[in-house]
Amino acid sequence: MEHQQKSPPRVTRFDGLDFAPRFAFPQMCKVVEVAGLADRSALAGGFARFTAAEIPWQLRYDELILVLEGEFTVETAEGRLSAGPRDTIWLPAGTKVTYIAENALVFYSLQPASWASEEAAL
Template structure:
């Protein structure tokens, strides 16, 4: 895939974004993707809002999380990672985690964006 095959550059205004409940834990998290497969990119990113969250997961992609507001924690087999505003958390693919937050807004970036297709094909 060449850069020409990808969607053109654009601005995403936060105020215009439409958050949707996260598939498995709609009462704990809302997400909105701002770039990803729809742009024909293997890099995906977006925002997530967490409230009273305790979400178990196994990361299927490399993920970088930037905390924008609130406090956000990730429990991993190696220990708990506590982050506040402007802190980042790096999670390599395959890591078993628990996302924890009373109230937080984060930006995430993950690669590959096609992880869902890869997981269902396996």
């Protein structure tokens, strides 16, 4: 396998980001990735805005969520995890969740960044 060099270090300015609808509920979540497969990295990360959201999902990756604005709740089989600004939520791969928020901005980091392409290969 040919080794490809990762992207060089950089700064991404929040004011220049272009959020796009995500999930099957585009009115509830808009996302922008700031690092990931395009950087040839196993780690992905970005920002997500949730508005009047209640989004069911099953994680196919490990995820760490940092709440920047608002209140963000993740419902799991083990219970509800609620977090406010500067709080984090850790979620292991395989967890069934419902993301819940009236109005929240979060930063997420997940691994592997290739989860969607790995899923498509199955």
